[in-house]
Amino acid sequence: MLLSEVAANGPQFFYLVPLVVLFPLIGLLINLIFGKRLSETIIGTVASTATVLALLVAVLLGISLVGHPEGAIVPVMTWIHIGELNIPWAFQVDSLSVTMMLVVAGVGALIHVYAVGYMHDDVRHHGDPSRYQRFFVFFNLFIVAMMILVSANNYLMLFIGWEGVGLCSYLLIGFWYDKGEGGIGNAIAGKKAFITNRIGDFGFLLAAFIMFVFFGTFTFEAVFEQAPEVASGAILAITLFMLLGVAGKSAQIPLYVWLPDAMAGPTPVSALIHAATMVTAGVYLVARSAPLYVLVPEAQNVVVWVGGLTALFAATIAVAQFDIKKVLAYSTISQLGFMVAAVGMGAFVAGIFHLVMHAFFKALLFLSAGSVIQGIERGAHHIEHDPALRKQAKDVHDLDPQDMRNMGGLRTRMKTTFWVYLIGALALAGIPPLAGFWSKDEILAEANIFNGWVYVLLTVAAVFTAFYMGRQVLMVFFGKPRTAATAHASESPNVMTVPLMILAGLTILAGTINLPGVHTFGHWLEQTMEENAHAGEFVIFVAALSTILAITALLLAYYLYYHRYKSMQDQPAAKRPDDPLRPILGPVFKLLENKYYIDELYSLVILNPYVKLSQFLADVIDWQFWHDWFHDVVIASTYNRLASFSSIQIDLGVIDGIANGLAKVTQSLAGQMRRLQTGYVRGYALSVFFGVVLILGYLMLR
Amino acid sequence: MSTELALFIMLSTVAVASALGMLFSRNAVYAALFLILNFATVAVFYLILSAPFIALAQVTVYAGAIMVLFLFVIMLLGAEQTGRTPTVWWIQPLALVLGVILLIESAYLVFTQRGSLPNPEGVPALYGAPKLVGETLFTQYVLPFEVTSILLLVGMIGAIVLTQRKARGKMDDS
Amino acid sequence: MLPVSYYIGLSAVLFTIGAVGVLIRRNAIVIFMSIELMLNAANLAFVSYARVHGAISGQIFVFFVMAVAAAEVAVGLALIVTIFNTKQSIDVDQMNALKG
Numbered sequence: 001m002l003l004s005e006v007a008a009n010g011p012q013f014f015y016l017v018p019l020v021v022l023f024p025l026i027g028l029l030i031n032l033i034f035g036k037r038l039s040e041t042i043i044g045t046v047a048s049t050a051t052v053l054a055l056l057v058a059v060l061l062g063i064s065l066v067g068h069p070e071g072a073i074v075p076v077m078t079w080i081h082i083g084e085l086n087i088p089w090a091f092q093v094d095s096l097s098v099t100m101m102l103v104v105a106g107v108g109a110l111i112h113v114y115a116v117g118y119m120h121d122d123v124r125h126h127g128d129p130s131r132y133q134r135f136f137v138f139f140n141l142f143i144v145a146m147m148i149l150v151s152a153n154n155y156l157m158l159f160i161g162w163e164g165v166g167l168c169s170y171l172l173i174g175f176w177y178d179k180g181e182g183g184i185g186n187a188i189a190g191k192k193a194f195i196t197n198r199i200g201d202f203g204f205l206l207a208a209f210i211m212f213v214f215f216g217t218f219t220f221e222a223v224f225e226q227a228p229e230v231a232s233g234a235i236l237a238i239t240l241f242m243l244l245g246v247a248g249k250s251a252q253i254p255l256y257v258w259l260p261d262a263m264a265g266p267t268p269v270s271a272l273i274h275a276a277t278m279v280t281a282g283v284y285l286v287a288r289s290a291p292l293y294v295l296v297p298e299a300q301n302v303v304v305w306v307g308g309l310t311a312l313f314a315a316t317i318a319v320a321q322f323d324i325k326k327v328l329a330y331s332t333i334s335q336l337g338f339m340v341a342a343v344g345m346g347a348f349v350a351g352i353f354h355l356v357m358h359a360f361f362k363a364l365l366f367l368s369a370g371s372v373i374q375g376i377e378r379g380a381h382h383i384e385h386d387p388a389l390r391k392q393a394k395d396v397h398d399l400d401p402q403d404m405r406n407m408g409g410l411r412t413r414m415k416t417t418f419w420v421y422l423i424g425a426l427a428l429a430g431i432p433p434l435a436g437f438w439s440k441d442e443i444l445a446e447a448n449i450f451n452g453w454v455y456v457l458l459t460v461a462a463v464f465t466a467f468y469m470g471r472q473v474l475m476v477f478f479g480k481p482r483t484a485a486t487a488h489a490s491e492s493p494n495v496m497t498v499p500l501m502i503l504a505g506l507t508i509l510a511g512t513i514n515l516p517g518v519h520t521f522g523h524w525l526e527q528t529m530e531e532n533a534h535a536g537e538f539v540i541f542v543a544a545l546s547t548i549l550a551i552t553a554l555l556l557a558y559y560l561y562y563h564r565y566k567s568m569q570d571q572p573a574a575k576r577p578d579d580p581l582r583p584i585l586g587p588v589f590k591l592l593e594n595k596y597y598i599d600e601l602y603s604l605v606i607l608n609p610y611v612k613l614s615q616f617l618a619d620v621i622d623w624q625f626w627h628d629w630f631h632d633v634v635i636a637s638t639y640n641r642l643a644s645f646s647s648i649q650i651d652l653g654v655i656d657g658i659a660n661g662l663a664k665v666t667q668s669l670a671g672q673m674r675r676l677q678t679g680y681v682r683g684y685a686l687s688v689f690f691g692v693v694l695i696l697g698y699l700m701l702r
Numbered sequence: 703m704s705t706e707l708a709l710f711i712m713l714s715t716v717a718v719a720s721a722l723g724m725l726f727s728r729n730a731v732y733a734a735l736f737l738i739l740n741f742a743t744v745a746v747f748y749l750i751l752s753a754p755f756i757a758l759a760q761v762t763v764y765a766g767a768i769m770v771l772f773l774f775v776i777m778l779l780g781a782e783q784t785g786r787t788p789t790v791w792w793i794q795p796l797a798l799v800l801g802v803i804l805l806i807e808s809a810y811l812v813f814t815q816r817g818s819l820p821n822p823e824g825v826p827a828l829y830g831a832p833k834l835v836g837e838t839l840f841t842q843y844v845l846p847f848e849v850t851s852i853l854l855l856v857g858m859i860g861a862i863v864l865t866q867r868k869a870r871g872k873m874d875d876s
Numbered sequence: 877m878l879p880v881s882y883y884i885g886l887s888a889v890l891f892t893i894g895a896v897g898v899l900i901r902r903n904a905i906v907i908f909m910s911i912e913l914m915l916n917a918a919n920l921a922f923v924s925y926a927r928v929h930g931a932i933s934g935q936i937f938v939f940f941v942m943a944v945a946a947a948e949v950a951v952g953l954a955l956i957v958t959i960f961n962t963k964q965s966i967d968v969d970q971m972n973a974l975k976g
Contacts, residue, residue: 679972681907682793685898686800693800696807706878714886721893721913730905737909740890744916751883751927756935760919763942768912768949775953776905779960797899801892808888812881826930838932839939850943857947861954 013060014072017091020061020101020147023053028140035133044116047136051112051143055105061098069527071095073153073221080156087218092153096528099352100150100284103359107276108143110499114367115139115268117495121374122266126176135175135266142168146277150284154218155208158285162249163201165278170194172273173265186264193258200248200255207241210234224291232296239292239299242285243306250282250336252310257599259333263325267370270325275332275362280355283336286343287352290532294346303344304450308457311337313596315464319471320581320592323402324369327472331428332362334461338443341458347446348532349522353514354439356521360510361427361436364503368421371492371500372476375414376401379488389484399485404475405578406486411477413489416497418477420504425473427507429466430550437547438511444546445539459546466550470557479565709750717743730776734769741765752830883924890917904956904966908949915945 027050031043038046065071071094080087115135123129145168149161174190181188208218214234215223227235246252251259262274273279286293286303293300311334318330335358342351380399383389399406411418427434430441440462447455481487491497514521516538564580582589591597717740724736741764748757828834839847890913897910919938926934960966 677975679975681968681971682899682902686793686797689797689800689804689895689899693803693807696804696811700807700811710878710882714882717886718889718893721890724906724909724913725893725897725900730903733906733909737913740913741916744920747883747886747920748923751923753923753927753935753938756919756923756938759939759942763946764912764916768946771949771953772905772909775957778957779905779966794900797896800899801896804892804895805889808892809885812885812888829930829932830935834932835935835939838936842933843936843940846940850940854943854947857950861950864951864954864958 012068012072013057013064014068014074014093016057017061017072017074017093017151018076019057020054020105020151021144023057024050024140024143024147026050028137028144031133031137031140035137038133040120040129040132041116043133043136044112044119047140048109048112048116050140051105051109054143054147055102055109058098058101058105061093062102065093065095065098065527069095071527084216085212087154087156089157090153091151092220093151094528095524095526096284096287096352097150099356099525100280101147103280103356104143104146104150104277107359107363107503108146108272110502111268111272111276111363111367112136112139114271114370114496114499115266117493118268118370118374119266121377125377126179131175135172138168138171138175139268139272142172142273142278146281149281153220155211155220155223156218158288159201159204159208162204162245162281165273165281166194166197166201166249169197169262169273169278172269173262175265175269180264189258189261189264193262196255196258197248200245203241203244203248207238207245210238210241214238220288227291227295235292236296236299239289239296240302242289243299243303246282246285246303246340247306248282249285250279250340251333252282252306252337252340253313256310256314256333257602260326260329260595263323263329267325267366267373270329271363271366271370274329275366276359279332279336280339280359283339283343283351283355286340287348287529290343290346290348290529293344294532300344300346304341304454307337307339307341307344308447308454308461309337310334311341311461312457312464313337315461315468317592317595318468319464320579320589322404322578322593323400324372324404324407324472324476325366325402327404327468328362328365328369331365331465331468334465335362335428337461338440338458341454342443342446345446345450345454346532347443347450347534348529349514349519349525349534350439350442350446352525353521354443356513357427357435357439357507357510360503361424361434361507364420364424364500364507365428367496367500367503368417368424371417371496372407372410372414372421372489373401374492374496375410375417375489376407376485378490380485382488382490383484389488399483401485404472406483407476407481408479408486409477409481410486410489413481413486414491416491416500420497420500421477422473423504423507425469429469429554430462430546432543432547433508433511435507435509435511437543438514438516441538441543441546442514442516445542448539448542459549462546463549463553466553467557470554471561474557474561474565478562480569706750713743713746713750717747731773734772734776737772738765738769741769754830755832755835756830880924880928884921887917887921887924890914890920902967902969904959904968904971905953907968908952908956912945912949915941 027046030046031038035043071092073090073092075088075090077089078086079089119132119135123132123135142165145161145164147161149158149165152158152161170190170193173193174187177184177187177190180186211218211223214230215226217223217226244255248255259274259279263270265274293303314330314333314337318327318334321327321330335354339351339354339358342348342354376399380401423434427436430437432438444455444458444462447458481489522534560580568577568580577583579589585592594600720736720740720743724733724740727733727736741760745757745760745765748754748760894910894912894914894917897913898907901907901910919941922934922938922941926932926938956966959971963970
């Protein structure tokens with residue numbers, strides 16, 4: 001084909017790879033320094049252009065890789081050079097990293113364009129238009145960090161990017177830091193994300209330290225070369241600690257708790273960071289460390305079970321959530337569980353394939369959800385400014401635009417959003433021939449080979465996935481509008497809907513990159529992962545079963561949330577349950593709605609004792625013991641006593657005493673001596689005479 | 703016993719006796735007169751010792767001028783008797799004791815080898831004559847001589863200044 | 877001539893008597909006279925030794941002693957007169973204004 005000919009004979013573009021970091025960095029600096037003087041449009045354009053340029057570079061790299069599959073390592077500078085340890089900042093261009101770069105830059109560019117429109121409305125809704133610049137600075141910073149992560153050629157550089165995306169996540173979740181519950185709810189959510197991530201980073205660092213002790217280097221090439229000779233216990237420790245980092249970053253059990261709270265950030269943030277890119281960093285890490293993981297099957301087992309359990313666990317919670325973004329958040333956790341299980345069991349191609357597919361349709365779903373939310377806000381705004389309508393709808397102010405119970409019937413009012421959302425939902429549910437079907441199916445097929453129980457686990461999770469997506473689509477878009485704001489909702493502007501449509505197109509077509517039998521993607525990844533990138537089999541039985549189960553789940557959802565819902569509306573408002581499942585499942589529903597009370601459990605078992613411990617350390621140990629007692633009583637008062645001793649006893653007592661004493665002695669001596677001066681001449685003469693006698697006597701007796 | 707010795711013993715007895723008399727007499731005038739006797743005796747001693755000029759100078763200056771001056775002042779001041787009980791009672795016994803000790807010491811010193819000198823052979827010619835004295839005085843010792851004359855002048859002035867009456871003293875204190 | 881030690885002995889005796897006289901007597905004028913006695917004793921010693929050595933310097937010295945004694949007496953008696961004008965007494969025990 002023409003492309004491969006061009007690629008094989010054309011120039012190599014590997015040396016351009018630093019630009020994937022440099023373009024967003026320049027964009028961020030322009031917005032940071034000049035942002036105050038620029039208009040919103042220009043800020044948004046600068047940021048989006050930077051990301052698009054990064055995308056172009058990634059495409060060029062991809063083309064170069066087609067012709068030169070061996071890739072390249074492009075060093076930029078020496079970062080650490082201490083003795084034997086030499087860690088450069090070098091870019092690794094191979095198929096895995098270029099895949100990630102394309103996903104990040106591609107989806108990132110689309111979301112940037114979407115965010116130009118979304119944030120325009122959002123900053124006005126929250127009342128602070130000057131924050132627009134800040135958003136795009138942080139957004140570009142995220143792209144910079146993520147690019148560093150995926151293009152690094154050693155674990156330490158990867159960690160730099162890892163930390164960087166964690167920072168951007170914190171900054172962007174808490175973007176509206178003065179809003180949220182009680183005025184600091186968003187800031188608390190950001191803090192929760194950062195700290196939970198930090199626990200994962202702790203695991204990553206331990207893995208890095210062990211790696212340094214046993215390998216003496218961090219570079220991927222060197223580590224993977226030495227891996228077979230190193231003690232398997234060390235590799236087991238490294239991989240398990242890395243799993244802790246993956247659990248933190250990719251929201252697996254037990255560190256997933258930050259992701260639902262992260263929905264406090266603006267929707268583009270949720271789409272880019274918490275659906276498409278940052279959370280996939282953990283999956284990328286495992287895929288990159290494949291040579292390590294295949295050496296320790298025990299670690300692989302752990303990874304698979306963690307992923308599988310998370311997939312099912314999160315899927316069950318998603319069934320009972322009412323916030324449109326929370327459903328998607330738990331869905332993300334569940335799908336990440338799929339991916340982690342896949343790379344855990346050695347199906348790296350399947351895992352990365354699902355990562356790419358998931359990026360497309362999850363971003364699509366989040367952005368569409370954002371569109372829905374803004375549509376409802378527009379409706380509320382419309383009512384506010386129309387006095388005739390205001391009399392009818394009194395509950396406009398307290399309306400939560402994200403609660404699905406306040407939505408309904410948006411199918412007719414927001415047509416474009418409805419269609420793209422439907423496409424995304426069906427892809428997530430795994431309906432062929434959309435993207436999600438191919439990738440999820442490959443994972444299920446691999447799971448079947450690996451371990452029967454895992455296959456059952458993942459299949460059940462897939463069923464739940466289909467069910468809650470059907471529930472969501474039906475609650476939001478079908479039926480009748482349940483509030484006035486929803487009834488007056490309007491479609492989003494083009495700057496938001498066009499990226500949605502592009503993403504929808506990608507969702508429909510992207511599955512073709514790894515069709516069974518052709519395995520284009522598999523061959524592509526083979527260049528990097530060699531024997532670890534084995535092609536997945538297409539098992540028709542698995543595919544058929546999963547499709548049938550998915551369609552069954554959707555039908556069940558249709559029955560519950562369309563028919564039953566309609567009949568529920570006839571009941572009086574006070575006794576009407578807000579969800580058809582509530583009367584069926586009863587207390588189980590309540591359990592699911594409250595996320596199995598895990599947050600409360602963590603609070604009780606970990607957080608509260610920790611807070612009490614730190615309060616104890618701060619109050620008792622630091623203040624009372626250290627400051628009040630040790631410093632004040634022991635040190636300060638000892639010093640005071642020493643000083644007063646020195647000044648009173650020594651300085652005044654001894655030294656002044658000596659000085660005064662000398663004077664007194666002199667005085668008393670003089671007083672004594674004075675008595676010699678009797679004034680009697682005869683006495684004086686006597687003493688002279690006496691002296692003469694003595695001297696003569698002495699001379700005489702000598 | 704040679705003549706010289708007898709003479710010496712006699713004269714020394716007189717000298718010591720008059721000295722003791724001066725010491726113990728209550729009346730100041732009597733003390734002065736005893737002292738004059740002592741000076742005269744010593745003048746005779748000078749004569750024995752071939753110092754005629756000095757002997758006569760002694761009589762003239764000491765006994766004639768100095769003691770006369772003493773007598774003048776005694777008369778002037780009434781020479782009253784002093785009180786019986788001294789304020790410091792232990793000086794007198796102590797002084798006597800010390801005097802005795804001194805005597806013993808000096809006796810020891812003088813009459814052992816240290817105080818004695820060999821007898822002289824003779825004296826040069828004109829020894830003790832005023833001529834020789836005057837010659838030596840005005841050649842070898844002219845500087846002390848002149849200084850002594852200034853000293854006498856100062857003494858005179860001092861005596862006059864000291865005894866001026868208070869009225870004049872006040873005028874000079876302006 | 878007799879051994880000079882005789883004369884010196886006599887001089888010593890006279891000197892001692894004069895010294896004791898200075899200490900014992902309270903009359904200022906008598907004290908002065910005792911001092912003259914002491915000076916005289918010293919003169920005697922001078923002359924004796926001058927005779928022994930045949931040196932006229934001893935007699936010259938006596939000459940000077942006499943001159944100085946005269947000056948001293950003049951001034952001293954003038955002092956005593958002055959003191960008498962103030963204190964109406966010449967008892968040295970009463971002249972203790974310099975006591976500390």
